Amino acid sequence: MIYAIVNINDKQFKLIENKYIYVPHVSANVGEKILLNQVYFFYKEGKIFLGNPYLEKINVKIEILQHIKGKKIFIFKKKRRKGYKVKNGFRPLFSKIKIISFLEKK
Template identity: 65%
Template structure:
């Protein structure tokens, strides 16, 4: 099975062809838009592994944005003991669901 480890928006993800993955939100991108990532750290094809220093220049990944979705709520709770200070806050991060279309090799 072919897979790649790529850096997307500062985080590393293991990507398989024809699979879906949730990544941090792409602000200026529309649904159905196709993107190409070129920051590939590792690529495995039929058991042969290529490792970049730090990136592989000959491998690119073509993906398509499927949907934008909110994640589960994350609670931020701050407290200072014996001071009477408590602060509860929360937010829901936004993710983009992408489908890996293909690995492009030069």
């Protein structure tokens, strides 16, 4: 099994080849292929590669499949005995991506 831990929008994700994953919204069009170059960790055939902080010889090629909204998150503020209540909410944006391949530079 080959996998990598990468940085996408300041969050770390474990990516496995030919799998799908939902990540925070990536500002690219649907169907676009992107190279991720901020790879912290790479594992292949029992060999481990650690970056300091990133691995410079390894990139991850992904494809944007769709942009969706997540479940609604409610924000409720209240001050007791004051009659103050505010209810707000939002739906976070996510991108569904497919990991195509891991590219190793020589």
